[in-house]
Amino acid sequence: MSFHEVRLPARLAFGSTGGVERRTEVVTLGSGYERRSSPWAMGRRRYLIGANLRSLADMAALTEFFEARRGRLYGFRFRDFADYASCAPGGTPGPLDQALGEGDGARTVFPLIKRYGDDGGEPVERPITKPVEGSVRVAVGGVELEAGAFAVDVTTGEVTLEGVPAEGVAVTAGFLFDTPVRFDADRLEVTLESFDAGRMAAVPLIEVRV
Template sequence: MAFHDVVFPEEIAYGSKGGPQFRTTIVTLASGIERRNVEWKRVRAEYDVSHGVKDPEQLSELRDFFYARRGRAHSFRFRDHGDFEWFNQAIGHGDGTTKEFQLIKSYEPGPFQYDRVISKPEQGSLQPVRVGGEAFVENGPTSNTQERRVQYTVNYSNGVVKFYTAPPAGLSIILPYGRFHVHARFDVDTFDPTHDFWNYQSWESIPIVEIKDSE
């Protein structure tokens, strides 16, 4: 199994249904009191893109994509049209030692905040990271020591931001804007469209699930 760095056809993905999913086991005692056990600490999204197939050309494109991924075998990038952007996202604070920071997206900032790990940022979509209000340069020049201090790289396969020099202690690290994909795979090994009319087919259920890269 491998990750194929390609995007599921976005026009087909538009019109899909689905979103984040947790797994919680609930046991109701004889008294009516509940006991809830959180089995998944991290979210895993599920989608169905069947409503995104609109014409024979798109179904042919989907067939090609399915063949190339070998069904469930290989993963890919998927755009969730309902949730694919960051705005002024804090990804950490400098401590003078740490050089690597994982991209995240936070939901409901505050005491109950949930931080979603983002492993597949979209190439070319990220505005310059700001450290303590200063805009840093991604993959900038490396000719002298002073310039190296403001440089960083982004790994677009795992979502890790790596600084050449650790950000100073106490400074916030902010990503002003960026877009991301969901790391996903097909959840079916059979391509079984229905022949609705002459020279026209549709696929009633196209399940896609998110892959959790790590805990």
């Protein structure tokens, strides 16, 4: 997939709106009961950015970023300030935040995931493919590993351990992450309101699978 490992500057996303989208198919039976199903295993994030930009310099920066991505052609990293860490909002990621799996005596590679819904229902496990470099902390059996005892591929989210966890031993991690997105339009619209100020129409972003 065409993807650029670059993050949209945070100042260009101030005032953004967005969240998770789900797709649910609902069929109402003759009895009045409903049959519900979903073709999507995971939600998909959508955002609108740029509507709060007023500085021509910021609008020029967003235009430059848009052009460098060739509109919808290339994906990029986006910091979703409502959901960008393995821990609760405002907290500091810790090595016990998210369970990645258990050792089997041979496995050393564990993909990062974030779990939603550990409240008695069936949790959703979201693959985290774009962790922030230097932010990942890992523990094996509840003991945090030194930085040199594991490696993280920040383009895929895979953690490779130097040692092999014993069978049944829990592997956990904490991290910061970006959401992989692309522009969902091939056009930007800017209105000039004065010599040094303007207004930009909201620009849609959509999450991509990488």
